[in-house]
Amino acid sequence: MKSLEIRDLTVALTESPDQPIVKGLSLTIKTGEVHAIMGPNGTGKSTLSKAIAGHPDYKVTSGDVLIDGVSVLEMEPDERARAGIFLAFQYPAEIPGVSIANFLRAAEQARLADGENVDAAAYYKRLYSKMDSLKIDRKFTSRSVNEGFSGGEKKRCEILQMAMLEPTFALMDETDSGLDIDALKIVAEGVNNLRGDNLGVMMITHYQRLLDYIVPDFVHVMYDGRIVKSGDKSLAIELEAKGYDWIKEEFATASA
Amino acid sequence: MTTVSASPFTGLDAERFATHLAQRSYLPAWWIAAKQEAWNEFNSLPMPSRKDEHWRFANLKGLALEDFQVPEDHSSLVPRLPDFPQASEIIFSNCQVVGRTGLPQELADQGVIFASLDEALRDHSDLMRKHFQRHPVQLGGQKFIALNVAFAASGTFLYVPKGVKVDLPFVVQHTLSGDRQSIFPHTIVVLEDQAEASLVEFFVSGDTKSQLASGVNDLHAGQNAKLTYVGAQNWSDDTLSFQANSIHAERDAHIQCLNVHLGGRQARHESHSRLAGPGSHCDMLALTVAKEAQEFDQRTLQTHQAPHTTSNLLYKNALIDTAKTIFSGLIVVDPDAQQTDAYQTNRNLLLSDKAEANSLPGLEIQANDVRCSHGATSGRVPPEQEFYLQSRGIDPAKAHELIVFGFFEEVLSRLDNEQLHTVLSDLIQSKFKKS
Numbered sequence: 001m002k003s004l005e006i007r008d009l010t011v012a013l014t015e016s017p018d019q020p021i022v023k024g025l026s027l028t029i030k031t032g033e034v035h036a037i038m039g040p041n042g043t044g045k046s047t048l049s050k051a052i053a054g055h056p057d058y059k060v061t062s063g064d065v066l067i068d069g070v071s072v073l074e075m076e077p078d079e080r081a082r083a084g085i086f087l088a089f090q091y092p093a094e095i096p097g098v099s100i101a102n103f104l105r106a107a108e109q110a111r112l113a114d115g116e117n118v119d120a121a122a123y124y125k126r127l128y129s130k131m132d133s134l135k136i137d138r139k140f141t142s143r144s145v146n147e148g149f150s151g152g153e154k155k156r157c158e159i160l161q162m163a164m165l166e167p168t169f170a171l172m173d174e175t176d177s178g179l180d181i182d183a184l185k186i187v188a189e190g191v192n193n194l195r196g197d198n199l200g201v202m203m204i205t206h207y208q209r210l211l212d213y214i215v216p217d218f219v220h221v222m223y224d225g226r227i228v229k230s231g232d233k234s235l236a237i238e239l240e241a242k243g244y245d246w247i248k249e250e251f252a253t254a255s256a
Numbered sequence: 257m258t259t260v261s262a263s264p265f266t267g268l269d270a271e272r273f274a275t276h277l278a279q280r281s282y283l284p285a286w287w288i289a290a291k292q293e294a295w296n297e298f299n300s301l302p303m304p305s306r307k308d309e310h311w312r313f314a315n316l317k318g319l320a321l322e323d324f325q326v327p328e329d330h331s332s333l334v335p336r337l338p339d340f341p342q343a344s345e346i347i348f349s350n351c352q353v354v355g356r357t358g359l360p361q362e363l364a365d366q367g368v369i370f371a372s373l374d375e376a377l378r379d380h381s382d383l384m385r386k387h388f389q390r391h392p393v394q395l396g397g398q399k400f401i402a403l404n405v406a407f408a409a410s411g412t413f414l415y416v417p418k419g420v421k422v423d424l425p426f427v428v429q430h431t432l433s434g435d436r437q438s439i440f441p442h443t444i445v446v447l448e449d450q451a452e453a454s455l456v457e458f459f460v461s462g463d464t465k466s467q468l469a470s471g472v473n474d475l476h477a478g479q480n481a482k483l484t485y486v487g488a489q490n491w492s493d494d495t496l497s498f499q500a501n502s503i504h505a506e507r508d509a510h511i512q513c514l515n516v517h518l519g520g521r522q523a524r525h526e527s528h529s530r531l532a533g534p535g536s537h538c539d540m541l542a543l544t545v546a547k548e549a550q551e552f553d554q555r556t557l558q559t560h561q562a563p564h565t566t567s568n569l570l571y572k573n574a575l576i577d578t579a580k581t582i583f584s585g586l587i588v589v590d591p592d593a594q595q596t597d598a599y600q601t602n603r604n605l606l607l608s609d610k611a612e613a614n615s616l617p618g619l620e621i622q623a624n625d626v627r628c629s630h631g632a633t634s635g636r637v638p639p640e641q642e643f644y645l646q647s648r649g650i651d652p653a654k655a656h657e658l659i660v661f662g663f664f665e666e667v668l669s670r671l672d673n674e675q676l677h678t679v680l681s682d683l684i685q686s687k688f689k690k691s
Contacts, residue, residue: 053647054646054647055643056639056643076646076651076652077643077646077647078645078646078647078648078649078650078651078652078655081646081647081648081649082649086647086648087647089644089647092644093638093640093641093643093644094641095641095644095645095658095659095662096662096663096665096666097661097662097663097664097665097666098658098659098661098662098665102658102661103645103648103658104648106645106650106654106658107648107649107650110648110649110650110651110654111649144662144665145644161648165648165649
């Protein structure tokens with residue numbers, strides 16, 4: 001079992017480090033667990049996931065992020081990825097002219113030692129089988145990464161990458177946004193297939209809807225840069241019924 | 257008795273030229289006369305000056321020719337030519353033929369000629385004379401073209417008779433080795449009416465020494481002919497390179513030209529396409545990877561001389577470190593050339609803050625019913641693309657390489673020949689590996 005420990009983490013925009021967005025957040029995710037992070041817009045959920053992945057726009061001003069006790073904060077984004085972190089983007093970038101096949105192959109190659117090469121035949125076999133299970137047309141392999149993809153195609157492509165790269169910890173940022181119910185089911189099934197003892201998931205979502213399909217082990221409510229409430233799946237159901245206002249009030253009372 | 261200590265260098269001087277001519281007395285008189293005339297022209301033309309618009313932004317000091325010499329011998333170390341299906345190939349090392357595959361009998365029987373300059377001058381002098389420098393490029397580098405003609409010894413003549421179609425490409429490799437050596441390749445391609453063929457030329461150095469290369473192409477496509485020309489330049493990073501490319505398209509001819517520029521300390525490429533016959537078309541494509549302190553200087557002219565002609569120029573430069581590129585292009589539409597479609601696009605991808613991309617696009621339209629556009633863009637790698645690739649474990653250098661290949665794919669994908677696409681991709685990739 002491995003752990004991703006977020007320890008008293010404070011994050012700000014690199015360009016305005018004095019205005020924290022994530023404010024002393026702590027959370028430990030172990031492999032085998034799925035943690036849902038819910039909360040209203042603007043509470044720092046996306047910032048949290050991008051900062052863990054090493055996005056240059058965000059600066060960790062205090063606290064730490066550790067994998068099995070080893071800090072990742074000094075690592076470049078690519079080193080963090082090779083250390084086992086995967087960020088499924090809310091808005092995946094389009095890379096014109098770079099085919100999905102070449103892109104994923106470069107990502108796999110990056111995980112091999114010097115002098116080793118991706119076995120092309122085995123790679124394509126694996127790629128096609130993952131694509132089939134995510135109901136992605138095999139023709140997509142020659143299409144440019146995310147270019148001209150629909151919202152649903154982009155999200156499925158994120159899950160495809162996750163399936164191929166087999167991270168230890170997946171940070172899924174609003175993976176359900178922009179998906180219709182059929183696409184949502186395919187994506188959820190893809191994630192459920194990857195669930196297991198070797199993967200820890202941090203799943204950011206606005207809506208309880210996703211949690212009907214990917215049932216979390218833990219639910220955390222994030223508000224104003226902190227986790228203000230944690231529970232199990234029933235917390236998500238409560239949020240769905242009552243909205244976020246009671247959390248805000250509770251938090252306001254608590255901090256008053 | 258007095259001893260004269262001979263300089264180790266026989267530069268590009270009158271004595272050296274006299275020797276060059278004397279060694280070639282067996283060649284046709286018109287060829288010798290052309291060389292003499294070119295030598296006179298080379299000497300009478302001034303070096304480019306700061307006032308010369310054709311050389312705006314260029315490093316003029318880098319053009320000094322004093323130290324270079326004409327090679328007398330060839331190196332035995334010839335870099336391996338990429339292996340891909342071809343009709344026939346000729347390999348030059350310095351100025352000599354060091355390898356070739358015979359022309360398939362079937363092509364020879366149809367009258368196809370694929371020969372070194374010396375062979376062509378011996379066996380097809382009149383045919384070659386008809387097309388040699390028929391439409392010289394005049395974009396500022398006339399002095400270097402004259403130097404090419406004066407000293408041209410290596411080069412190729414490809415002639416495809418009327419109606420003959422050759423599927424596989426003809427391949428030429430020019431190799432230059434040795435310190436301060438120079439090379440002057442001259443390529444003449446003539447496709448008669450309805451002929452189809454492609455020629456791929458590789459320009460490579462056998463070592464990393466300081467060298468001089470001045471190459472000239474005369475490309476001619478007859479009526480309804482289809483010509484593809486690919487020039488892949490990968491001289492040493494300490495080479496001064498000059499290349500002039502003349503393209504002439506007759507009625508309904510279709511020409512595709514792609515130049516890949518990788519090597520050279522300072523490399524200038526001039527290309528002039530003339531759409532001389534109605535309905536003719538020319539694609540002018542170029543890909544450049546400029547790194548460290550390299551300078552790539554590209555000057556183009558698309559002349560539309562007849563109605564219903566189309567040309568499409570797309571030059572893409574990727575700039576790394578403190579590299580510099582210059583693109584200066586002009587579209588000229590003659591009064592008669594109605595219904596012309598002409599496009600000129602220069603795109604620069606800057607992978608470093610210190611790189612410099614200069615762009616001087618231009619139009620000169622004298623007809624009133626035409627569609628012409630030009631555009632130039634320069635931009636940094638979008639940070640979201642960089643982060644996306646890195647977030648998948650790809651290191652920044654490899655991420656840049658992928659983004660450059662993505663940027664180039666728009667051009668490479670226009671090649672019909674898949675194997676050639678792979679060969680050129682591999683060649684471009686080698687530039688990212690050497691450092």
